[in-house]
Amino acid sequence: MPQALITGPTSGLGRxxxxxxxxxxxxxxxxxxxxxxxxxxxxxxTAQYSITCEVLPADLAERADVDRVAERLADPTRPIxxxxxxxxxxxxxxxxxxxxxxxxxxxxxxxxxxxxxxxAVLPGMVERDRGMVINVSSMAGWFPGGTYSAAKAxxxxxxxxxxxxxxxxxxxxxxxxxxxxxxxxxDRAGMNMSQTPDWMWLDVPTVVDRAFRDLAAGSPVSVAxxxxxxxxxxxxxxxxxxxxxxxxxxxxxxxRSD
Numbered sequence: 001m002p003q004a005l006i007t008g009p010t011s012g013l014g015r016x017x018x019x020x021x022x023x024x025x026x027x028x029x030x031x032x033x034x035x036x037x038x039x040x041x042x043x044x045x046t047a048q049y050s051i052t053c054e055v056l057p058a059d060l061a062e063r064a065d066v067d068r069v070a071e072r073l074a075d076p077t078r079p080i081x082x083x084x085x086x087x088x089x090x091x092x093x094x095x096x097x098x099x100x101x102x103x104x105x106x107x108x109x110x111x112x113x114x115x116x117x118x119x120a121v122l123p124g125m126v127e128r129d130r131g132m133v134i135n136v137s138s139m140a141g142w143f144p145g146g147t148y149s150a151a152k153a154x155x156x157x158x159x160x161x162x163x164x165x166x167x168x169x170x171x172x173x174x175x176x177x178x179x180x181x182x183x184x185x186x187d188r189a190g191m192n193m194s195q196t197p198d199w200m201w202l203d204v205p206t207v208v209d210r211a212f213r214d215l216a217a218g219s220p221v222s223v224a225x226x227x228x229x230x231x232x233x234x235x236x237x238x239x240x241x242x243x244x245x246x247x248x249x250x251x252x253x254x255x256r257s258d
Contacts, residue, residue, distance in 0.1 A: 001025055001026065001027045001051070001052075002025070002026050002027070002081035002082070003026060003027045003028070003029060003078065003079065003080050003081060003082075004021045004026040004027075004028055004029070004080065004081060004082035004083070004084065005028075005029040005030075005031060005056075005069075005072070005073060005080050005082070005083050005084070005117075005121075006018050006021070006028060006029070006030060006031065006084040006086060007031045007032070007060060007069075007084065007085055007086050007087035007113075007117070008031075008032060008086040008087035008088065009028070009030045009031070009032060009038075009041060009084075009086070010030075010032050010034065010037040010038060010040075010041045011037075012086075012204060013086055013136055013176070013178070013204055013207060013208065014084070014086040014087070014136075015041065015204070016204035016205060016207070016208040017084045017086060017134065017208055017211075018030065018041070018045060019045070019048075019049075019208075020208050020209070020212065021082060021084075022045050022048070022049035022051050023049060025051075026051065026081070026082060027051050027052040027053070027054075028042075028045060028051060028052075028053045028054070029053075029054040029056055029072065029080070030042055030045075030053055030054065030055055030056065031056045031057075031058050031060070031069055031087070032057065032058070032087070033057065033058070033059045033060075034057075035055070035057040038055050038057055039055055041053075042054075042055050056068075056069060056072060060087050060108075060109050060113040060117075061105040061108040061109040061113070062108075063108075063112075066112070066113045066116050066117065067116075069113075069117060069120075070116055070117055070119075070120035071120070073117055073120040073121040073124075074120045074121065074123070074124065076124060079124055079128065080121050080124070080125075080131075081125070081130065081131050081132070082131065082132045082133075082134070083117060083118065083121045083131075083132070083133045083134070084134045084136070085113070085114045085117060085118065085133070085134070085135045085136060085155075086134075086136040087109060087110075087113070088109060088110045088136065088151075089105075089106070089109065094146065095146050095147065103147050106147045106148060106151055107147065107151060110148075110151040110152070110155065111151050111154050111155070114135060114155060114158070115158065118133055118135070118158075118162070121133065122162075122166075122171065125171045126166070126169055126171055128170075129169055129170040129171070130170040130171065131170070131171045131172075132171070132172045132173070132174075132215055133159075133162070133171070133172070133173045133174075134173075134174055134176060134211060134215065135155050135156075135158070135159045135173070135174070135175050135176065136155075136176045136178075137152045137155040137156045137159065137175040137176060137177045138152040138177055138178060139177050139178065139223070140152050142156075142177075152177075155175055156175040156177060156221065158175075159173050159174060159175035159220060159221070160175065160220045160221065163218075163220035164220070167218070172215050172216075172218065173220065174211060174214055174215045174219065174220060174221065174222050175220065175221050175222065176207065176211045176222045176224075177221055177222065177223050178202055178207045178223070178224055202224055206224050207224040209224075210222055210223075210224035211224070
């Protein structure tokens with residue numbers, strides 16, 4: 001059976017991708033800091049889909065742990081056919097209110113580890129002329145929103161550039177750029193999202209299913225939901241002053257929600 005490695009697979013989009021890949025017949029390698037949740041997730045997936053799950057506890061903000069996961073990805077005797085770079089976290093406070101160490105962890109986890117893990121897996125995929133890399137980015141990458149938005153902007157551009165470079169191969173790369181998704185993400189970051197309208201929320205299956213459709217179609221960027229593609233085009237191609245105004249309004253709304 002083909003194997004897929006997923007970072008941050010215990011909840012939210014990571015779990016959604018794990019379920020979807022398991023249904024497609026992939027054995028899974030699951031990577032997360034929380035060994036207990038990781039083991040529970042592996043047991044659930046194994047029981048539900050009759051697949052094999054390898055558990056690989058790692059903190060991807062730590063270079064030594066990233067290197068261990070990269071070594072697994074590059075192992076030619078156990079080839080990985082799909083990589084999902086999903087692990088990430090958000091910071092509730094503004095840049096000046098957060099320690100520089102926390103800001104650095106954002107970049108280490110959502111930029112450096114994505115680059116290093118992708119660099120480890122691609123040579124084998126290219127040699128076999130097949131494979132997929134799914135990088136979970138965000139629409140936040142298209143408007144000013146601190147280090148998190150800057151990191152996601154990098155993920156999207158990185159994925160697009162790889163997609164161009166690999167277009168004549170059997171390897172596909174996509175940046176998944178959702179809007180608001182009902183997961184644990186905001187709660188774990190301590191963000192009050194009660195003022196966000198219901199129409200702006202997406203569910204996990206909607207985002208995951210669209211990602212696989214776009215991947216199959218060769219699209220380097222995936223934006224799910226009927227409400228977000230137009231919004232994404234406005235942020236990408238409209239005046240940057242519009243994006244800055246939107247970011248300012250969102251910041252003021254979050255402050256009133258505290």
